[in-house]
Amino acid sequence: MQLLxxxxxxxxxxxxxxxxxxxxxxxxxxxxxLAAILVGNDGxxxxxxxxxxxACDQIGFESTLIRYDDSVPEDxxxxxxxxxxxxxxxxxxxxxxxxxxxxxxxxxxQAIDPKKDVDGFHPVNLGNMVLNLPGFLPATxxxxxxxxxxxxxxxxxxxxxxxGRSNIVGTPLSIMLGRNANPGNCTVTLxxxxxxxxxxxxxxxxxxxxxxxxxxxxxxxxxxxGAVIIDVGTTRVEDLSRARGWRLKGDVDFDNxxxxxxxxxxxxxxVGPMTIASLMINTLKAMELKGK
Amino acid sequence: MQLLxxxxxxxxxxxxxxxxxxxxxxxxxxxxxLAAILVGNDGxxxxxxxxxxxACDQIGFESTLIRYDDSVPEDxxxxxxxxxxxxxxxxxxxxxxxxxxxxxxxxxxQAIDPKKDVDGFHPVNLGNMVLNLPGFLPATxxxxxxxxxxxxxxxxxxxxxxxGRSNIVGTPLSIMLGRNANPGNCTVTLxxxxxxxxxxxxxxxxxxxxxxxxxxxxxxxxxxxGAVIIDVGTTRVEDLSRARGWRLKGDVDFDNxxxxxxxxxxxxxxVGPMTIASLMINTLKAMELKGK
Numbered sequence: 194m195q196l197l198x199x200x201x202x203x204x205x206x207x208x209x210x211x212x213x214x215x216x217x218x219x220x221x222x223x224x225x226x227l228a229a230i231l232v233g234n235d236g237x238x239x240x241x242x243x244x245x246x247x248a249c250d251q252i253g254f255e256s257t258l259i260r261y262d263d264s265v266p267e268d269x270x271x272x273x274x275x276x277x278x279x280x281x282x283x284x285x286x287x288x289x290x291x292x293x294x295x296x297x298x299x300x301x302x303q304a305i306d307p308k309k310d311v312d313g314f315h316p317v318n319l320g321n322m323v324l325n326l327p328g329f330l331p332a333t334x335x336x337x338x339x340x341x342x343x344x345x346x347x348x349x350x351x352x353x354x355x356x357g358r359s360n361i362v363g364t365p366l367s368i369m370l371g372r373n374a375n376p377g378n379c380t381v382t383l384x385x386x387x388x389x390x391x392x393x394x395x396x397x398x399x400x401x402x403x404x405x406x407x408x409x410x411x412x413x414x415x416x417x418x419g420a421v422i423i424d425v426g427t428t429r430v431e432d433l434s435r436a437r438g439w440r441l442k443g444d445v446d447f448d449n450x451x452x453x454x455x456x457x458x459x460x461x462x463x464v465g466p467m468t469i470a471s472l473m474i475n476t477l478k479a480m481e482l483k484g485k
Numbered sequence: 486m487q488l489l490x491x492x493x494x495x496x497x498x499x500x501x502x503x504x505x506x507x508x509x510x511x512x513x514x515x516x517x518x519l520a521a522i523l524v525g526n527d528g529x530x531x532x533x534x535x536x537x538x539x540a541c542d543q544i545g546f547e548s549t550l551i552r553y554d555d556s557v558p559e560d561x562x563x564x565x566x567x568x569x570x571x572x573x574x575x576x577x578x579x580x581x582x583x584x585x586x587x588x589x590x591x592x593x594x595q596a597i598d599p600k601k602d603v604d605g606f607h608p609v610n611l612g613n614m615v616l617n618l619p620g621f622l623p624a625t626x627x628x629x630x631x632x633x634x635x636x637x638x639x640x641x642x643x644x645x646x647x648x649g650r651s652n653i654v655g656t657p658l659s660i661m662l663g664r665n666a667n668p669g670n671c672t673v674t675l676x677x678x679x680x681x682x683x684x685x686x687x688x689x690x691x692x693x694x695x696x697x698x699x700x701x702x703x704x705x706x707x708x709x710x711g712a713v714i715i716d717v718g719t720t721r722v723e724d725l726s727r728a729r730g731w732r733l734k735g736d737v738d739f740d741n742x743x744x745x746x747x748x749x750x751x752x753x754x755x756v757g758p759m760t761i762a763s764l765m766i767n768t769l770k771a772m773e774l775k776g777k
Binding site for chain 1: 644
């Protein structure tokens with residue numbers, strides 16, 4: 194069994210992007226600038242946005258963090274999105290999800306200019322993904338593909354089972370892994386809460402991807418000997434042995450699954466860092482798509 | 486074995502739509518108006534567009550058929566698309582594909598206003614489909630779902646295998662059948678030219694859908710006893726016994742597969758009429774989405 198180490202792979206990507214920034218500087222080109230809007234004080238969201246800002250620093254991207262109290266009215270947030278759409282100094286931006294219940298997430302994500310939608314959540318970008326047209330790929334699926342590519346995981350002709358059909362991971366990932374590309378050309382099965390005989394289906398998988406947010410959902414008896422395992426889950430579970438009182442837990446029962454498989458992503462340190470790396474790749478791409 | 490008769494099902498839809506038109510008339514509302522652009526004289530395209538115009542007549546929709554010689558320059562065609570986008574009398578329109586080689590199909594389909602894109606080919610409509618947002622569903626996949634729904638084919642929890650990953654049938658259909666809806670909630674596997682062990686995969690299918698355009702590709706030994714078979718193929722094969730010299734052939738070896746399955750679509754008379762019915766449903770929807 195080999196670890197698919199997202200931290201090391203993401204570190205390699207950051208170094209490449211840092212070189213690209215230096216090259217841009219030498220050529221008098223604009224430095225990519227990512228903005229992030231964070232509403233409220235959710236611990237997970239604070240961590241994710243903090244990691245994104247830090248990645249910008251390491252690479253040499255400019256960044257702007259805009260914070261609102263969780264009582265911010267929807268129209269104020271919408272107005273900020275429109276302002277960022279118009280702001281020529283900002284190349285791409287994200288609104289960290291989830292948002293408070295009184296704000297319509299879809300309305301917000303759809304208000305983002307698709308050309309600055311570096312999270313890849315806008316319908317235009319998802320449609321371009323389906324049609325294999327230029328645009329922003331959603332960050333987590335794109336990070337998973339990048340992780341496989343950079344670790345020489347063969348995908349062509351492989352049976353791939355994805356558990357979980359969310360709009361931001363499972364569903365777009367199923368399309369990206371199935372299309373005629375590299376990575377890609379998998380025979381993808383998308384499983385979900387209504388799937389019957391899940392164990393039987395999973396046992397056929399050369400590549401098994403869990404993205405449901407249920408700790409230890411994938412057990413060893415669901416995994417074929419030698420499979421590649423990608424764990425997208427990051428649930429906080431109580432852990433009183435740690436000062437903060439919790440730790441992150443994936444969707445895969447790592448200890449029992451790891452000995453059976455050829456490759457496996459750890460949690461944390463697998464898909465998470467790759468999601469952030471994808472966001473950075475998209476931010477640079479935002480400039481290239483503009484021809485800048 | 487029961488035939489899934491697209492002609493009869495489409496006839497029922499046309500009657501419902503005709504009633505909706507009469508209701509609109511009584512209420513002084515606008516009558517839906519579909520326009521179609523046809524370039525050149527391809528026999529298949531002539532037949533399809535003719536059937537669409539005829540369906541409009543039967544329902545009571547207004548229709549406009551715009552024909553160009555196959556030498557028409559791309560910019561003339563684009564200008565017509567823009568004119569139809571602006572024309573308030575036209576509620577929806579299609580550009581019949583394929584187009585001659587000197588015209589960029591993607592450029593044309595992307596120029597269509599998504600609000601008038603009743604074929605559902607525009608990236609915005611495909612993105613809305615992925616996110617389960619209001620918009621136009623691509624006509625052939627939507628027709629297949631409608632055919633199953635109106636013939637009480639249960640989809641929830643079923644294993645569905647789709648062969649062929651085209652942008653207009655296989656790929657969007659895989660998403661539509663997998664999502665949380667009715668019809669939907671299938672566990673979908675999308676197979677294609679790089680798939681290995683296709684026979685084994687097909688034998689697991691409760692619902693098997695062939696959309697590759699290769700006559701007789703699906704043979705009886707690929708079909709599970711009692712499966713539902715949907716045949717999207719319509720290839721013209723030589724048939725000198727007919728005056729026109731050809732007949733339509735599906736992707737399924739009908740004669741040998743039919744005895745094994747619970748339901749099967751004939752070719753012609755299965756998916757084809759449903760595609761046209763979907764286009765009509767979308768044309769009415771174009772008005773409703775506008776709130777007219």
